[in-house]
Amino acid sequence: MDAPAHDVLRSARRRPPPAPMLxxxxxxxxxxxxxxxxxxxxHGRDESPFPVTPPDVVVFCESTDEAAxxxxxxxxxxxxxxxxxxxxxxxxxxxxxxGGVSIDLSRMNRIVRLNPEDLTVTVEAGVSRxxxxxxxxxxxxxxPIDPGANATIGGMAATRASGTNAVRYGTMRENVLALxxxxxxxxxxxxxxxxxxxSAGYDLTRLFVGSEGTLGVMTxxxxxxxxxxxxxxxxxxxxxxxxxxxxxxIQVIQMGVPIARCELLDANSVRAVNRHDRLNLREQPMxxxxxxxxxxxxxEQAEIVQAIAREHxxxxxxxxxxxEERTRLWTARHHAYFAALQxxxxxxxxxxDTCVPISRLAESINDSRREADEAxxxxxxxGHVGDGNFHLGYLIDPDRPEQRATAERLSLQMVQRAxxxxxxxxxxxxxxxxKMGFLVDEAGxxxxxxxxxxxxxxxxxxxxxxxxxxxx
Amino acid sequence: MDAPAHDVLRSARRRPPPAPMLxxxxxxxxxxxxxxxxxxxxHGRDESPFPVTPPDVVVFCESTDEAAxxxxxxxxxxxxxxxxxxxxxxxxxxxxxxGGVSIDLSRMNRIVRLNPEDLTVTVEAGVSRxxxxxxxxxxxxxxPIDPGANATIGGMAATRASGTNAVRYGTMRENVLALxxxxxxxxxxxxxxxxxxxSAGYDLTRLFVGSEGTLGVMTxxxxxxxxxxxxxxxxxxxxxxxxxxxxxxIQVIQMGVPIARCELLDANSVRAVNRHDRLNLREQPMxxxxxxxxxxxxxEQAEIVQAIAREHxxxxxxxxxxxEERTRLWTARHHAYFAALQxxxxxxxxxxDTCVPISRLAESINDSRREADEAxxxxxxxGHVGDGNFHLGYLIDPDRPEQRATAERLSLQMVQRAxxxxxxxxxxxxxxxxKMGFLVDEAGxxxxxxxxxxxxxxxxxxxxxxxxxxxx
Numbered sequence: 036m037d038a039p040a041h042d043v044l045r046s047a048r049r050r051p052p053p054a055p056m057l058x059x060x061x062x063x064x065x066x067x068x069x070x071x072x073x074x075x076x077x078h079g080r081d082e083s084p085f086p087v088t089p090p091d092v093v094v095f096c097e098s099t100d101e102a103a104x105x106x107x108x109x110x111x112x113x114x115x116x117x118x119x120x121x122x123x124x125x126x127x128x129x130x131x132x133x134g135g136v137s138i139d140l141s142r143m144n145r146i147v148r149l150n151p152e153d154l155t156v157t158v159e160a161g162v163s164r165x166x167x168x169x170x171x172x173x174x175x176x177x178x179p180i181d182p183g184a185n186a187t188i189g190g191m192a193a194t195r196a197s198g199t200n201a202v203r204y205g206t207m208r209e210n211v212l213a214l215x216x217x218x219x220x221x222x223x224x225x226x227x228x229x230x231x232x233x234s235a236g237y238d239l240t241r242l243f244v245g246s247e248g249t250l251g252v253m254t255x256x257x258x259x260x261x262x263x264x265x266x267x268x269x270x271x272x273x274x275x276x277x278x279x280x281x282x283x284x285i286q287v288i289q290m291g292v293p294i295a296r297c298e299l300l301d302a303n304s305v306r307a308v309n310r311h312d313r314l315n316l317r318e319q320p321m322x323x324x325x326x327x328x329x330x331x332x333x334x335e336q337a338e339i340v341q342a343i344a345r346e347h348x349x350x351x352x353x354x355x356x357x358x359e360e361r362t363r364l365w366t367a368r369h370h371a372y373f374a375a376l377q378x379x380x381x382x383x384x385x386x387x388d389t390c391v392p393i394s395r396l397a398e399s400i401n402d403s404r405r406e407a408d409e410a411x412x413x414x415x416x417x418g419h420v421g422d423g424n425f426h427l428g429y430l431i432d433p434d435r436p437e438q439r440a441t442a443e444r445l446s447l448q449m450v451q452r453a454x455x456x457x458x459x460x461x462x463x464x465x466x467x468x469x470k471m472g473f474l475v476d477e478a479g480x481x482x483x484x485x486x487x488x489x490x491x492x493x494x495x496x497x498x499x500x501x502x503x504x505x506x507x
Numbered sequence: 508m509d510a511p512a513h514d515v516l517r518s519a520r521r522r523p524p525p526a527p528m529l530x531x532x533x534x535x536x537x538x539x540x541x542x543x544x545x546x547x548x549x550h551g552r553d554e555s556p557f558p559v560t561p562p563d564v565v566v567f568c569e570s571t572d573e574a575a576x577x578x579x580x581x582x583x584x585x586x587x588x589x590x591x592x593x594x595x596x597x598x599x600x601x602x603x604x605x606g607g608v609s610i611d612l613s614r615m616n617r618i619v620r621l622n623p624e625d626l627t628v629t630v631e632a633g634v635s636r637x638x639x640x641x642x643x644x645x646x647x648x649x650x651p652i653d654p655g656a657n658a659t660i661g662g663m664a665a666t667r668a669s670g671t672n673a674v675r676y677g678t679m680r681e682n683v684l685a686l687x688x689x690x691x692x693x694x695x696x697x698x699x700x701x702x703x704x705x706s707a708g709y710d711l712t713r714l715f716v717g718s719e720g721t722l723g724v725m726t727x728x729x730x731x732x733x734x735x736x737x738x739x740x741x742x743x744x745x746x747x748x749x750x751x752x753x754x755x756x757i758q759v760i761q762m763g764v765p766i767a768r769c770e771l772l773d774a775n776s777v778r779a780v781n782r783h784d785r786l787n788l789r790e791q792p793m794x795x796x797x798x799x800x801x802x803x804x805x806x807e808q809a810e811i812v813q814a815i816a817r818e819h820x821x822x823x824x825x826x827x828x829x830x831e832e833r834t835r836l837w838t839a840r841h842h843a844y845f846a847a848l849q850x851x852x853x854x855x856x857x858x859x860d861t862c863v864p865i866s867r868l869a870e871s872i873n874d875s876r877r878e879a880d881e882a883x884x885x886x887x888x889x890g891h892v893g894d895g896n897f898h899l900g901y902l903i904d905p906d907r908p909e910q911r912a913t914a915e916r917l918s919l920q921m922v923q924r925a926x927x928x929x930x931x932x933x934x935x936x937x938x939x940x941x942k943m944g945f946l947v948d949e950a951g952x953x954x955x956x957x958x959x960x961x962x963x964x965x966x967x968x969x970x971x972x973x974x975x976x977x978x979x
Contacts, residue, residue, distance in 0.1 A: 230896075230930040242961075264763075332800075335801055458702040485965065
């Protein structure tokens, strides 16, 4: 198995925009075209521990036509294009390894069309998930996909994001109905309609969902919405150890309980969020769960899960009954990553993200934890365990390369284990720069070659976010 | 809008296998390689009203390696390959418009691996949906996708099938986890793992699901399974008219009731199934519904839906309480197509299959029905109305070309309406030969050109089911 391709940052050929292209961008965008160092640096990083790798120029687009103009320019000059939302990626997706132009879509943040009667909404790619849910609150509907960060819908589509609600509502894969896409030649196409299902031709929508900006720029996204459940209740359940919490989760899933959220936090994560969010959760492994349904249905689900938890040494549920209590708990859960970072000021985090068939989850987590303990690096575990998906974050001192090496070794072992257990090297973060080697191990050379064939066909000049997912 | 491309059957260039290829196939497959007219004819038709268009040779494969051998031969000689399951397609998918070799996968009907603890199963492509559910019955799990016909899982994946349960459980799009695929060059790849979700690279699985055999041969399919619900109940509800039944459905969906099946039958369909299955359902529009959940949950859902139905003039639910009664009703529903055919001996059926956003369903059905009434052709309507999807079948005398022309005109109008209402020209039957013109109208020239680019990249010799979905 290859080690992650860290050298890509140094070895890549740069393709900066020539003067005529910069002139054309400046003429059209004025102040919204920037080569200022601070702006470029902000667009040359994400939440990954890679060094900043800035693009040559940043353009703040406000419409699909504007994005198409930029891509057409880039295509004419063979210059890389990197779509940018808010920079919350975790695998190096946004680094301009060959230079080029970063298209910042954060100003494309309009709700284009809300159809509550059809449970659909079309948004511009720069709308964030929190903004979306705020703006549609009056309709009695919500968009469930929740990767933790307040990512943009475009970024979430690009990485096939999921998060806490996916166990019940699916991921971006299941919840994007259609896209407006600027192709690599600067044309605008629409994939899909507002129909809930279709068997009309190739599934271009899902080809783009998860393509990490390498096939085109998604500028508008049509999403499925869901009625806010009549009743919602959230509960915390402490377990004597991680193994017991995971075993309880496995049984809940195998029984088909339609649990809406089922999140594992290890003691380290609980400690971090207690400090960060001034909570006083008992500092031992816990499941943070949410139930959606009718009043009676929620009660029934909770009783079943409580009984299963008890069998595995879980304590009595502590209920978060008011919306405010629930929000406080989930906000804390979403802060786990940053809360953990703050436990060691100045540290950076190497995160992994594997997903395995549910019956393999206990083995997957237990062995990864043992290895982390043996290595002596500080770490934390959080998991969307209802999906078999969990993250291990290793906290490293960026000035101590041996810590980085240890974290990468642990991450490698964890991915190798996930693949042995018939899982995936990336449950929801994507491949980016970090997991290119892992993708080959997972999919095999033939399947990756097929991805390359698709890429070459749709982006023959390799301008769309080049150097990500696979080497060409 | 183009009329459907009927001329394709006559104008296509034939590419028959040369003698060395036939020799190689006979040497390897013996009796399982057939050029007998009866076998070829059986493989040159489906349930569409197109004339039989046989392949030059049929090979009955029993393993992925065998399928790879056939495709490698075909690739070497530039000969078309058509994967064949049981021939239940409705849009001309299986017709050998350029001749070539039909790979019959019906003998690849083994359950490869059942993992009840993970709610997954891997099957060979020739396993039928009824066989699958029979073979896994002991596990307490089931596979919900149910297109009516006892299609093969491979065929269902190829057309992105769905059917009666899709309103609750999704379609093949949501329920295929991974595939084993023979590529157009005869290599074998695996798309995906057994993990429930992944963001590792392009979604090759969903690129193949719905690709109608045009990109490769799917030989194994890994599927999601679901725990059999604790309680199941089915009910029939009669309405004064179709409009009322549809309006009730719309409200059920908008309220988020997790109904498992919600099927519309018009009076003509009810009359046909009464005769065919010796039932005595009242011959007026009805919804046939099924509820899955806990005992209490099913009761609660049914009460909500009964209340909604009542508001729209629906009568008291008639319950099918025993499994036998339920099976009898659903079997009748599945026979609707053949039952309708039998109401006019010797007739053929031109079916349409559109899907629209749920709020547009009433307009879509009412106007299509009015046009059918005005045209005076016998017809029937059945619909997976919970998804906004319905079928109109026009019964025509094959010896009267003017009836065929009328049916095609009505079908065209119905598709045009669906597209105006932001729906799709094919909810679940696929494009095949019949809807190639409609696909361009729906997706636009740019998106169809992108599909062509993908096709050319993955199948440069255009051997995989050529002439389907789009012209190259």
